[in-house]
Amino acid sequence: MLHVQNIEKYYGSRNNVTKALDRISFTVEDGEFIAIMGASGSGKTTLLNCISTIDAVSAGSILLDGESIAELPQSELARFRRERLGFVFQDFNLLDTLTLEENIGLALTINHADSHTVQEKVRDVARQLGIEGELAKFPYQVSGGQKQRAACARAMVAGQSLILADEPTGALDSKASKNLLEIMTRMNRDMAATILMVTHDAYSASYASRVLFLKDGRLFNELIRGGRTRPVFYHEILDVLALLGGDVSDVI
């Protein structure tokens, strides 16, 4: 569903060029849960920004469901992001003045879906994530875990092909992180969501089915979980991080 082909990204101009991404290629199949890891400055956010159409690649191509992101006209980008991509942010970005139901349904409402369809889709995904009873509440009236669920529901309610998460557990304590990772696992396993998650954290990455490691803008290694348990996978991830070198404490 996602083909990243030989992409490069440079920042700056002639005398001061940073190569943030250097000939990166990989494919994400439907239904995968992928983590992207690497030290600070290795290019993780740049990669996610290129995939999410927030930033443009300098060379190479990115295809989502066969459609080339670089060739989308500016006028189409906002719609493309709303319909095809779901986002889970570190602070969840729920709007305080909207109920959970309105927050979750926002992309559908903006796309002019009729109100009955919006309500049905929102309720369906909310039920699957266990927050059906909270839909009339505002974000300040629900728990942190329920906010996480609402943000996850919003990321997939419009049938988005790909969910992009940038350090989603970055600001959470370990219990809240575990909750969120379990929700994401459920979305992936039971609700067929395809997820690409950038993380510094080996524990978070161990929930993924595959981990891509970036070093200095290049793809350094890849680990596939296969039949291994999560704790075993976690230790393998730590081993690769040690191999990656540099300031290891920076990446775990």
Ligand SMILES: Nc1ncnc2c1ncn2[C@@H]1O[C@H](COP(=O)(O)OP(=O)(O)OP(=O)(O)O)[C@@H](O)[C@H]1O
């Ligand atoms: N707008 C920009 N202008 C110039 N250089 C940039 C810009 N954005 C990123 N870079 C550089 O590109 C490289 C990759 O940065 P990026 O933010 O993608 O790394 P990262 O792996 O996400 O880091 P972190 O984990 O610290 O967020 C770094 O060397 C960074 O300094």
